[in-house]
Amino acid sequence: MSEIVIEGLTKKIKGALILDNVTMTLTSGKIYGFKGKNGSGKTMLMRAISGLIISDSGKVVIDGKELHKDIPFPKSIGVLIENPAFLHQYTGVKNLKLLAGLTGKINSEEIKTALERVGLDPADKRTYRKYSLGMKEKLGIANAIMGEPDIIILDEPINALDEDTVHKIKNVLLELRDKGKLIIIACHDREELEFLSDVIYEIKDGSVVDRKDISNEDA
Amino acid sequence: MKMLKYLRRDLWLGTLKRSYLFLIPVVFALLMSLQFSDIVNSFNEYNNSHISVTIMDYYVFAMKGLDYYQIDPFYIYPLPLYWFTFQMGLSYFIAYYPERDYSENGVNILVAGKSRASWWISKTVWCISSALIYYIAAFVSTAVFALIQGASPSLGVTKDFLVAFFGYNITYVSYSDLIMIAVIVPFSITTAICLVQLLMSFVIAPVTSFAITCGMYVLSAYYTSWFLPGSFTIWLRSSYFDARGLNPMSGLVIAAFLAVIAVGYGVMHFNRKDIL
Numbered sequence: 295m296s297e298i299v300i301e302g303l304t305k306k307i308k309g310a311l312i313l314d315n316v317t318m319t320l321t322s323g324k325i326y327g328f329k330g331k332n333g334s335g336k337t338m339l340m341r342a343i344s345g346l347i348i349s350d351s352g353k354v355v356i357d358g359k360e361l362h363k364d365i366p367f368p369k370s371i372g373v374l375i376e377n378p379a380f381l382h383q384y385t386g387v388k389n390l391k392l393l394a395g396l397t398g399k400i401n402s403e404e405i406k407t408a409l410e411r412v413g414l415d416p417a418d419k420r421t422y423r424k425y426s427l428g429m430k431e432k433l434g435i436a437n438a439i440m441g442e443p444d445i446i447i448l449d450e451p452i453n454a455l456d457e458d459t460v461h462k463i464k465n466v467l468l469e470l471r472d473k474g475k476l477i478i479i480a481c482h483d484r485e486e487l488e489f490l491s492d493v494i495y496e497i498k499d500g501s502v503v504d505r506k507d508i509s510n511e512d513a
Numbered sequence: 514m515k516m517l518k519y520l521r522r523d524l525w526l527g528t529l530k531r532s533y534l535f536l537i538p539v540v541f542a543l544l545m546s547l548q549f550s551d552i553v554n555s556f557n558e559y560n561n562s563h564i565s566v567t568i569m570d571y572y573v574f575a576m577k578g579l580d581y582y583q584i585d586p587f588y589i590y591p592l593p594l595y596w597f598t599f600q601m602g603l604s605y606f607i608a609y610y611p612e613r614d615y616s617e618n619g620v621n622i623l624v625a626g627k628s629r630a631s632w633w634i635s636k637t638v639w640c641i642s643s644a645l646i647y648y649i650a651a652f653v654s655t656a657v658f659a660l661i662q663g664a665s666p667s668l669g670v671t672k673d674f675l676v677a678f679f680g681y682n683i684t685y686v687s688y689s690d691l692i693m694i695a696v697i698v699p700f701s702i703t704t705a706i707c708l709v710q711l712l713m714s715f716v717i718a719p720v721t722s723f724a725i726t727c728g729m730y731v732l733s734a735y736y737t738s739w740f741l742p743g744s745f746t747i748w749l750r751s752s753y754f755d756a757r758g759l760n761p762m763s764g765l766v767i768a769a770f771l772a773v774i775a776v777g778y779g780v781m782h783f784n785r786k787d788i789l
Contacts, residue, residue, distance in 0.1 A: 341787075
C-alpha cells in the first residue's frame with residue numbers, strides 16, 4: 295500500500311516558476327492521469343515525486359516519509375520520464391539486468407516477465423541502438439514495471455506505440471492497478487487517459503487547475 | 514553497499530569497457546624505456562663499462578618529468594611531450610565517462626540505486642582506482658620493457674648510474690625519499706587533480722574541466738609553484754633533489770586537501786542537484 299501526499303510543492307528553475315503550490319493526495323490501487331499542455335509542469339511534478347528534483351518549498355510525503363528528509367528516493371518505484379535512456383551497446387535484457395543489479399531486488403525471471411508483458415522478446419540479441427522508437431519506448435516501460443514496484447510513473451508512455459501494443463500496455467497497467475499499485479501517467483491522448491485513469495489532474499502553468507474523478511463519474 | 518553496486522557498474526562500464534585507453538601509459542613506458550636504454554648503452558660504450566641497471570632505474574627515469582624552464586634566449590626548452598601525454602591521458606580517461614553516465618542514464622540509475630551520495634562516492638572511488646591502474650600499467654610496462662632490454666628485476670636503484678645521469682644531487686636522496694618523490698607524490702597529486710577535474714566536469718562541463726586541467730599541466734611545465742600542483746608530479750623539481758624545488762610533503766598535504774574538498778563538495782552538490 296502506498297500513499298503520496300504532496301503539500302504546497304513549489305519549484306523554480308532559473309527564475310521560472312515550474313511548480314506552483316501543488317497539493318494532492320494519491321493512494322494505491324488507482325491510476326492517476328496528468329494532463330496539460332507541453333511545459334505545463336506534468337513532467338516536473340513526476341520528477342518531484344520520483345525524488346529527482348528538490349523543491350524550493352512544500353513537501354512530498356510517501357508512506358509517512360518525507361522525500362529528501364527521511365528518504366532520498368521512494369522505496370519502491372519504477373519510472374519512465376521523457377525519453378527512455380539506456381546503454382546503446384547492450385541488449386534490452388542486459389540493460390535491465392544492469393539496472394536490476396542496482397536495486398538488488400529484481401531477479402532474471404522478473405526481467406523476462408517485464409519484457410514479455412510489453413511485447414519484447416527477452417531472447418532478442420539486437421543492441422539498444424538498433425531498436426526502433428517503439429521498442430525503446432517498450433523497454434522504458436518494461437524498466438518501470440519490472441519487479442512490480444509500488445509506485446509506477448510513466449510520462450507519455452504510448453506516444454510511439456502501435457495500436458496492439460497500446461492495448462497490451464493498457465491491460466498491463468490495469469492489471470497492476472488491480473494488484474494495488476499506484477500508477478501515475480501523463481498522456482496527450484485524452485481518450486486513452488480517460489480510459490485508463492481513475493482520477494485526472496489538469497495541470498496548467500505549474501498549478502493543478504482541475505481534478506476529475508473518472509471512477510465516480512462512471513458510477 | 515549501495516556504493517559497491519554503483520562501483521561495480523562503474524568498474525565494468527568506465528574501466529573494463531574502456532581499457533584500450535590504458536595503452537597510453539603502455540606506449541609512454543615503451544618510449545621512455547627506449548630512451549633510457551639508449552642512454553645506458555651510450556654510457557657503457559663511452560666509459561667502456563658495463564653497468565647493469567634495474568627496472569626501478571627505468572621507472573625513476575620515466576617519471577623524472579622535465580627540468581626547470583629557464584627564461585634565456587639561448588636555452589631551448591624541449592617540449593615536454595611525453596610527460597604531458599602521460600598526464601593528459603589520465604585526465605582524458607576521467608573526463609567524459611562520469612558525466613555521460615549521469616546525463617544519459619542518471620534518471621534510471623539514481624532511481625534504481627536510490628542514493629545520490631553513494632553514486633558520487635562510487636565515481637570518486639572509480640576515479641582513484643583508474644589512476645591507480647593507470648600508474649600500475651605504467652610501472653608494469655616499464656618493468657617488462659626494461660627486462661626485455663636486459664635490466665635486472667630489482668626494485669633497488671643503481672646510484673652510480675643515476676649520479677652520472679642526474680648529477681651529484683641524487684646522492685643526497687635516500688632510496689625511501691626517491692620512492693616518495695618518484696612514486697608516491699606523483700600518484701597522490703595526479704589522483705587529487707583527477708578528483709577535482711571529476712567534480713568540475715559536473716559543476717562546469719567535462720570539456721571545460723578537461724581544458725582547465727590541460728592548461729594547469731602546461732603552466733606547471735613552465736612554472737614551478739605549489740599552486741600549480743602538476744609541478745609535484747615532476748621529481749626533478751622536488752626539494753629533496755634540488756634546493757629550488759617543492760617540498761614533497763607539501764605536495765601530499767595539497768593532494769589530501771584537494772581530495773577531501775572534491776569528495777566533500779561533490780556529496781553536498783549532488784545531494785542538492787536536480788536530475789533533469
